[in-house]
Amino acid sequence: MSLQVANGKKLxxxxxxxxxxxxxxxxxxxxxxxxxxxxxxxxAGYAKIEVTSFTSPKAIPALxxxxxxxxxxxxxxxxxxxxxxxxxxxxxxxxxCKVDEINLVMSASETHNRANLRMTRAQSLAQLADVIASxxxxxxxxxxxxxxxxxxxxxxxxxxxxxxxxxGRFATLGAHGVTLCDTTGMAYPSQVARIAREARKxxxxxxxxxxxxxxxxxxxxxxxxxxxxGIERFDASLGGLGGCPYAPGASGNACTEDLVHMLNLMGYxxxxxxxxxxxxxxxxxGLIGHELPGHLNKAGLRSRLHSVPTRC
Numbered sequence: 001m002s003l004q005v006a007n008g009k010k011l012x013x014x015x016x017x018x019x020x021x022x023x024x025x026x027x028x029x030x031x032x033x034x035x036x037x038x039x040x041x042x043x044a045g046y047a048k049i050e051v052t053s054f055t056s057p058k059a060i061p062a063l064x065x066x067x068x069x070x071x072x073x074x075x076x077x078x079x080x081x082x083x084x085x086x087x088x089x090x091x092x093x094x095x096x097c098k099v100d101e102i103n104l105v106m107s108a109s110e111t112h113n114r115a116n117l118r119m120t121r122a123q124s125l126a127q128l129a130d131v132i133a134s135x136x137x138x139x140x141x142x143x144x145x146x147x148x149x150x151x152x153x154x155x156x157x158x159x160x161x162x163x164x165x166x167x168g169r170f171a172t173l174g175a176h177g178v179t180l181c182d183t184t185g186m187a188y189p190s191q192v193a194r195i196a197r198e199a200r201k202x203x204x205x206x207x208x209x210x211x212x213x214x215x216x217x218x219x220x221x222x223x224x225x226x227x228x229x230g231i232e233r234f235d236a237s238l239g240g241l242g243g244c245p246y247a248p249g250a251s252g253n254a255c256t257e258d259l260v261h262m263l264n265l266m267g268y269x270x271x272x273x274x275x276x277x278x279x280x281x282x283x284x285x286g287l288i289g290h291e292l293p294g295h296l297n298k299a300g301l302r303s304r305l306h307s308v309p310t311r312c
Contacts, residue, residue, distance in 0.1 A: 006267035012047035012233040013263075013270050014209065015256060017284075018069075019050040019084055021241030023060050027289050031065040037287070038073045040280050045272035047233075048080040050103060054090035070097035082143065086117075087127055088134045101141040103179075104128045104170075108163045109152035112183070116147065125169060132173045144170045145179040145211065149195065151186030160195050164202055177207035179235065182222065185215025189225035196229040211235035212254045213243070214293070219254035220262055227268075234259065238277075239284045239292030255294035257281050265302065274301060 018038055022029050034052075041049055051073065057064035066083070075081065082101035085091045094102055106124035107113035113121050132142055148155075149163050167178050180199065182192075192210070199208055210226045210233070212219040223234060237253035260272045281297045 006263075006269075008267060008269050010232070010269045010271075011227075011263060012209075013045075013256065013260060013272055014048035014050065014082075014233060014235045015041055015046050015238065016050045016211075016235050016253060017238040017241045017256070019053050019063065020235075020253060021237050021239075022288075023053060023062050024243055025062055025288050028062055029287060031068055033287055034065070034069050035072050037280070038069070041238075042074060042076040042079050044276050044280065045270070046079055047271065048082055048101070050082050050084065050235075051099075053084035053086075054093045055084065055086050067093065067097060070094075070099065080141070082141075085131060088130055091131050091134050095135065095138055095140070099140060101143055102131070102135065103143045103145055104131060104175075105145045105147065106166075107147040107152075107183075108158050108166060109148040109155050111154040112148045112152050115154070121166075125166075128170075129173055132170075132175065136174060141176045142174060143177040143179060143207075143209070144175045145181055147181045147183040149180045150182045150188075150191060151184065153184050153186070160198065163195070164198065167199065167203055167206070171203055171206055175206070177209060177233075178203070179209040179211050181211040181235075182213050182219075185213035185218065187212060187222050188218060189221050192222045192225040193229050196226045196231050200230055207233060209233040209235055214240060214252060214254055220259065223254065223259060223262075236260075239281050239294045239297065241284065241288070241292055252293055255292075255296070257296040258294055261296050261301065 038051055052066040052069050053060055053063045054066050080100045082103050083094050083099050085094050085102040085104060091102060107116060110121055113124055117124055146166060151157055210231050212222045236256035236259045238256050240252035240255035242253040257277045260270050260277060261274055263270050285291050
């Protein structure tokens with residue numbers, strides 16, 4: 001893997017903590033606190049924020065306030081506000097809130113799709129095709145997130161060409177973007193490079209996003225591999241918050257502040273102000289009631305200097 005010279009190349013950092021992170025928390029996050037967090041994130045320089053999910057409140061009670069949150073956040077015109085939508089009813093609710101983008105989810109793994117969504121992949125394809133058709137007359141972007149692209153904890157490796165077949169189906173249906181998700185942190189750099197390279201070659205008109213987990217400590221290395229293949233869009237989660245309850249062993253997402261710190265040092269233009277991000281991240285443990293795995297919030301910026309220690 002060769003590390004490219006960034007020369008200020010623009011990257012698009014997409015925050016998923018308010019949805020992907022909060023949906024797994026046992027403690028309900030107060031609606032006003034969610035809104036305040038999204039408003040602060042909106043001013044931090046992100047390209048996109050995944051705000052909430054229009055899934056049934058019975059299925060995800062942690063996000064039962066989706067409408068109120070979307071109606072009350074302060075919109076920054078430079079930010080895309082996206083939401084997870086599972087079905088046509090969810091799409092109708094999202095349209096009433098005038099979202100910028102809907103994010104549809106299914107798995108590249110048959111076993112994980114059945115565990116997570118209680119449907120076969122064929123059933124998910126049919127349901128999501130109905131969702132896309134239902135919003136075809138709306139001015140809304142459509143993104144599809146494919147889970148377990150880089151490996152399934154029940155099935156093992158996933159044939160990349162099964163992934164590309166699914167991406168092709170959604171491209172034909174009218175999706176504007178696709179996110180390739182490392183749901184359980186099974187990805188490794190050379191694998192990421194191969195899949196990213198082929199995906200860009202096969203689907204040059206799609207906005208491709210990479211979504212990594214740091215389960216095995218490889219999220220930043222995988223990001224570098226994707227960058228070398230021309231990927232410009234990355235999901236990340238404040239503090240490394242998040243995971244998947246239907247994917248054994250899946251810990252948190254790539255940590256936003258750790259990722260941004262690395263990319264900014266390398267000369268990329270993330271648009272995100274690191275200190276502002278750290279200030280927001282420092283309040284997250286108090287909000288959710290537990291510590292988070294991110295490194296930067298513990299160690300501080302590389303530019304942070306210390307006094308000479310005194311001898312004992």
